[in-house]
Amino acid sequence: MVDHQYGLNDIVEMKKQHPCKKSTEWQIIRMGADIKIKCLGCGAVIMFTRREFEKKLKKVVKHHDD
Template identity: 40%
Template sequence: MIPLQVGDIVRLRKPHPCGSIDWKVMRTGMDFRIQCLGCQHQAWIPRIKLERNLKEILPRVDEN
């Protein structure tokens, strides 16, 4: 199990239709809510599917 937390930025293998491949983790658990950093679209994705499609975890950006 990959340790992901709310606020982490993840890069997925396949791009979103808007062209972005970077997503922000909004909620964790059995399912994840992720938000596209290109168009702000939010989607629910099961943990196992997210971990399979994960390319890399990017350094966190502080929002302060």
């Protein structure tokens, strides 16, 4: 399995597209035991457990430091 390196405010792409169909990119807005992400298309916020997030993560599009 690929080890994804991600952090707060990174832009990520999930395996499934959000139903708003405006964007496939999400911003990580909270990290801890749970991870909260915000859709960059419609602004919807979703919270996952870290395990569930890592399972659904496709790739990191942009690191916050870039």
